[in-house]
Amino acid sequence: MATALTAGLGLKPAHYAEARDCAAPGLWLEVHPENYLVEGGPRLAWLEAIRERHPVSLHGVALSLAADAAPDAAHLRRLRALADRIEPALVSEHLAWSAWRGAYHPDLLPFPRTAEALDRVCANVSAAQDALGRRLAIENPSHYLALDGHERGEIEFLAELSRRTGCGLLLDVNNAFVSAANLGFDAEAYVDAFPADPVMEIHLAGHSRDPALGERLLVDSHDAPVCEEVWALCERLVARIGPRPILVERDDRLPAFDELLAERSRAHALLDAPLARAA
Amino acid sequence: MRAGCVPLAQFQDAFARALLAEPAEADDCVAALAAQPAFAVYRNTVMKGCVDALQANFPAVARLVGEEWFRAAAAVYARAELPAEPSLLAYGGSFPAFLARFEPTAALPYLPEVARLDRLWTESHAAADGPVLDRSAFARLAPESLGEAVLEPHPAARWAWFDATPAFTIWSRNRDEAAADGEIDWHGEGALLARPVGAVRWLPIDAAACRFLDACALGAPLSLALESALEADANANLVRLVNALLDAGALARIRLPD
Numbered sequence: 181m182a183t184a185l186t187a188g189l190g191l192k193p194a195h196y197a198e199a200r201d202c203a204a205p206g207l208w209l210e211v212h213p214e215n216y217l218v219e220g221g222p223r224l225a226w227l228e229a230i231r232e233r234h235p236v237s238l239h240g241v242a243l244s245l246a247a248d249a250a251p252d253a254a255h256l257r258r259l260r261a262l263a264d265r266i267e268p269a270l271v272s273e274h275l276a277w278s279a280w281r282g283a284y285h286p287d288l289l290p291f292p293r294t295a296e297a298l299d300r301v302c303a304n305v306s307a308a309q310d311a312l313g314r315r316l317a318i319e320n321p322s323h324y325l326a327l328d329g330h331e332r333g334e335i336e337f338l339a340e341l342s343r344r345t346g347c348g349l350l351l352d353v354n355n356a357f358v359s360a361a362n363l364g365f366d367a368e369a370y371v372d373a374f375p376a377d378p379v380m381e382i383h384l385a386g387h388s389r390d391p392a393l394g395e396r397l398l399v400d401s402h403d404a405p406v407c408e409e410v411w412a413l414c415e416r417l418v419a420r421i422g423p424r425p426i427l428v429e430r431d432d433r434l435p436a437f438d439e440l441l442a443e444r445s446r447a448h449a450l451l452d453a454p455l456a457r458a459a
Numbered sequence: 460m461r462a463g464c465v466p467l468a469q470f471q472d473a474f475a476r477a478l479l480a481e482p483a484e485a486d487d488c489v490a491a492l493a494a495q496p497a498f499a500v501y502r503n504t505v506m507k508g509c510v511d512a513l514q515a516n517f518p519a520v521a522r523l524v525g526e527e528w529f530r531a532a533a534a535v536y537a538r539a540e541l542p543a544e545p546s547l548l549a550y551g552g553s554f555p556a557f558l559a560r561f562e563p564t565a566a567l568p569y570l571p572e573v574a575r576l577d578r579l580w581t582e583s584h585a586a587a588d589g590p591v592l593d594r595s596a597f598a599r600l601a602p603e604s605l606g607e608a609v610l611e612p613h614p615a616a617r618w619a620w621f622d623a624t625p626a627f628t629i630w631s632r633n634r635d636e637a638a639a640d641g642e643i644d645w646h647g648e649g650a651l652l653a654r655p656v657g658a659v660r661w662l663p664i665d666a667a668a669c670r671f672l673d674a675c676a677l678g679a680p681l682s683l684a685l686e687s688a689l690e691a692d693a694n695a696n697l698v699r700l701v702n703a704l705l706d707a708g709a710l711a712r713i714r715l716p717d
Contacts, residue, residue: 220588242545286508324497
């Protein structure tokens with residue numbers, strides 16, 4: 181493996197100082213680069229201060245790689261400048277779209293996985309990797325809708341994308357769990373079928389129910405601890421594919437840093453377990 | 460019609476429209492999707508993302524009008540104007556103008572100006588770092604060349620003059636928990652926001668200082684910039700004015716024309 185990262189944490193401004201000063205072995209931190217596309221000032225100064233002590237991963241949400249349009253060249257240039265400044269250990273994005281015809285929709289939107297879409301996403305991922313000068317890890321998003329126009333399953337689509345562009349993959353186990361519950365497939369089968377070699381990173385997060393939208397709907401809300409079922413899926417995955425960098429994400433209802441660090445320690449221990457090392 | 464039966468671009472046009480429209484108005488190729496209860500997750504997430512960003516970018520406005528009212532107004536704005544770029548810190552450039560046109564806030568003439576100050580804070584916060592000019596820089600120039608010298612504002616300095624309302628006082632009281640309260644004198648005032656080091660800081664400035672900074676930003680030599688200041692206020696104390704701007708970290712460089 182190119183990287184020796186173990187378990188990391190999503191970084192929020194409320195935890196800047198604690199994250200910087202944290203001495204947990206192997207801690208790395210992940211940020212959304214869109215929040216740091218500034219020319220200067222305290223945000224960038226904080227990120228650089230943290231980067232001096234810990235590896236940093238840039239997890240983009242806005243390249244809109246599944247839009248039927250080339251990724252925004254100006255946005256790519258700014259991302260490249262940030263990446264050159266921070267020298268991230270990982271750079272990742274999503275199999276989704278958000279920017280479309282000059283409007284940015286702050287979400288990860290679905291699309292029919294057709295042959296046309298695969299060609300487009302391959303072209304966009306290649307263009308982004310060239311512009312950034314780095315390999316991208318592409319993440320499976322959460323799904324909510326039964327979309328009837330798919331020509332390929334998500335795993336087949338991601339595997340082909342990786343083959344054609346050389347990109348890595350990011351398996352978000354919580355997204356797989358949420359999607360499986362919402363669309364009615366088997367999360368274990370999904371995790372078991374995910375191609376092992378391209379996985380550069382694993383994401384874990386919490387989700388919530390939204391009874392207003394149907395009794396069974398799960399929402400990838402990142403506002404709760406990782407649930408036991410997702411931990412079990414993650415252990416199952418690591419036992420099969422071996423240790424990979426694991427990130428614990430929390431974006432809303434932010435608890436104390438120590439509480440997040442405890443979740444992160446569990447991921448750290450999971451990677452160190454005999455099962456993971458034997459894989 | 461199945462979603463995969465239309466070209467990707469057509470699907471995305473229809474999906475993007477459906478995010479902001481009533482479910483019944485959805486185009487054929489996404490009608491079956493928009494009719495699912497779960498489609499609301501996407502609608503809600505897009506709208507929450509926009510409204511959260513506006514609330515983060517315009518905290519003094521939100522505090523003045525209250526969170527519930529702010530979020531309702533922000534949703535009206537977001538429906539008409541989604542972010543143009545993925546860096547949400549930049550979102551809301553036209554929000555002050557929207558508030559100026561917005562019927563329900565017509566009775567609060569200072570609200571668009573408070574929004575403009577929130578926006579200037581964000582601009583200052585995200586601007587490039589730069590050197591800070593100190594008083595000694597003037598001593599290094601020959602006195603006879605001083606009038607030709609050009610003072611460059613610091614890249615993170617922002618300023619504005621508000622003719623009709625004490626927008627700066629209202630803004631700063633709603634931006635800073637520790638700010639004084641009490642009666643507000645109803646008169647025009649100016650604001651300077653600067654970030655010489657660390658966080659953004661702000662202070663009131665007069666019309667002469669605003670005009671002086673305007674002239675400097677246009678590249679005018681010091682002699683003309685000082686004339687501009689005197690046009691705004693014939694009694695302006697120019698030495699005090701320049702020293703106050705230096706002390707605030709509003710100026711980056713002094714240079715002589717080539």
